[in-house]
Amino acid sequence: MAELPDKAEHFIDWYLEAVEVAGLTDKRYPVKGMNVWTPYGFQARRLLDGLMIRGIEASGSQAVEFPTLIPQTEFQKEKEHVKGFDAEVYWVTRGGATELDIPLVLRPTSETAMYPIFSIWIRSHKDLPLNVYQIVNTFRYETKMTRPFLRIREIHFFEEHTCQATDEAAAARCRSNLVTFQGIADALGLPFVANRRPEWDKFPGAYYSIALDLPVGGARTLQLGTIHHYRENFSRPYEIRYEDLSGEVKYVHQTTFGLSERLVGATVAFHGDRRGVVFPTSIAPFQVVIVPIISQTLGPVALDAARALAERLRARGVRVRVDDSEDRPGAKYYLWESRGVPLRIEIGPREAAAGTVTAVSRLGEKKSLGPGPLDELILQALADFDKALSAQAHATFRKCFSVAYRLEELKNSTTVRLVSWCGTEECGHQIEQAIEGAVLGVPEGPLPIDPGAPAECIACGKTQDTRWALAGRPL
RNA sequence: GGGUCUGUGGGGUAGCUUGGUCCAUCCUUCGGGGUUCGGGACUCCGAGACGCCAGUUCAAAUCUGGCCAGACCCA
Structure with a gap:
């Protein structure tokens, strides 16, 4: 009997073949990183969209849709953001034979499309909070190798953008997004860890970023989505201001929450076995x-x-x-x-x-x-199946983590590692070098396994202000 | 960003080193017929490919160049 490649030993080979035999996409479209969705795969994706829509609307968000093209002048208003995306945006520079006066960017994400309009929409504290989302395709010119669902150049992107009156309200929205995501992950039977990304790895322009990470075997992890707190980093350049009760003009605090069809890939990657894909009933095209x-x-x-x-x-x-x-x-x-x-x-x-x-x-x-x-x-x-799938997933999940006490232990890690870390960038980079991967960040909430109190920093040995951080190898 | 390698029916491959044996191999797939049907059936008939564009040559799947696409390695 023909089986797929061994998932633990040859994960990427296994993944590509599992996607292939399941017939979710057609990879033969002749543009790198852009796959065709088959009827079967598209149905799974549409069901996933439904999960995201129901989840986010239950938390008080409304659907909008902004244009695909963004003028260069708007795109460049927030410095860090531009720097982060400059190398991977597609440009539209011509209309027919005419060179455009202002080149247009194919949105890699929609901050710079939405925020000029937000500044018009928002005048008063009564306009807040503004919670809107859209599910649209975005484009990123990935320079690394592409993988169906996981790393692609045309991304089916779910993005919520909110404006809040205060820093605290924005932080609360981030926590609310985390609850929403928990619901989506539960429906997919996927466990995850929410990690506050280190400073050097946060979203370009963010005050902080919380990434939702899934272990997928060995030290490998997959980022399922992100929640960002922007504070006033965008509202200042885009002049999104409101008058509060006392008549004082203030900048809004913004957040975003992003997911994508990568969740289909994550479902395949995490639940799949030697025979192929295993769908939870929530997104199974046929239950x-x-x-x-x-x-x-x-x-x-x-x-x-x-x-x-x-x-x-x-x-x-x-x-x-x-x-x-x-x-x-x-x-x-x-x-x-x-x-x-x-x-x-x-x-x-x-x-x-x-x-x-x-x-x-x-x-x-x-x-x-x-x-x-x-x-x-x-x-x-069917209900029993979902329960069993979820139980199996959580049992697998717990085995995906182990503690490392010395840098040398990180080298050939076969799980995602918990390390005690002082929080400095210098030590962070040492950890990243040792594991040949990345510091995923400090988990929000309970750790996936209980290692006790953090001890001395794995890199510098200091004991002050250490905390448990996760380190792994993002796909 | 720098480098190495690869591209043959719908999918996977043989042939390429040394140009002619090739109207291109095998498995799978697809269309039609028959016998089947509790874990990948058998059989008969039929269909389908040398990534694209140039060049070299009497002759190109095979050699050269460019382009497109893919894989891997390094930064």
Whole structure:
């Protein structure tokens, strides 16, 4: 039986092939870092969009849409931001044959598109808070190698931008975003750590950045998204001001929250196995696939039963597909397993007569359901699947971390490491050199494992002001 | 940013060193027929490729250059 490459040993090979066999994208589009979404992959992405939309709107954000092109003059207003993105933006310099007076940037992110308009929208404290988001495509000219979903040049980007009256309100919005993300991650069965990125690695223009990191085997990590507190760094150059109750003119404090289709890649990367993708029911294009076992001698009873069951499940809101193709049953099992369908239902002729089915979970559990209310039993089996997937993920997650006490231990790390760190950039860089990766930052909230109190800094040995930080190798 | 290597049907490959054997190999895929159908079926018939553009040559998948795309290494 053909299996995928070993996930632990050859992660990238495994990942590329898992995406390939699942048919989520077509990588043959002839522009680097830009893939075509297939109907199957697009459905997963659209369901993910739904999770993000429901989550953010529940926290009081409204959808907007700003243009794709940004004039150079606006793009360059915030110094750090420009420096951070200058090397990776696409420029539009011509309209037809005419050279544009002011070149246009294809948005790499939308701060500089939105904020000139925010400065018009916001006049008074009554206009605050302003919480808006958009889901649009953004463009970044990645110079490194690209990977489907993980590192791409056209990014399907979710970005929330908010304006708050005070520093404290902005910090509160960041915490609220973290709660929203927790909900999305739970729906995907993905554990994560929220790390406050070190100064040298924060978003260009941010006061601080909180990154949502997922360990994906070895010391490798994947940044799932980010939450940034900008303070007044953008509102000053873009003159986003309001009059407070006493008539004093103040600059707003801004935040952003960014996610992308990388979450589809993360789901593949974290849950996938030797047979391919494993989707949680929340974004599985098909939650259930029914395979009728055709028999020449016993007639089409199994197929009829499969179609009838599918109708009942659809009425209950289940995304279900009957695979009535000519392939043999075994071939269908392999196909839908590689594509990540949570639950397979097999109906044979004798089962059709008895009113029972065989249910096989993508995690391997096989059992007979019925006779009885099959739709109820299948809904239960789907809920059980999500629970089992999440439990398995959290068990894996805990094994992804270990403490390192000396710099030399970092070299061939097989997990993400917790290190005691004094917080200085100099020691941070020593840690990064030792692990051949990055200091991910200091976790917000509880640590993924409990290492006790931080001791002396792993690099300089000082004991004052040390804290636990995570170090790993971002993909 | 600097360097090394690669590009053959829809996917994966053989052929390239030494130009002619190639109207290009094998597996898979796709269309049609038949027998099948509880873990990747068998069989018969058919379809489909030398990344693009130039150059060298009697002759180019094969050699040279440029471009495009991809992989890897270094900063």
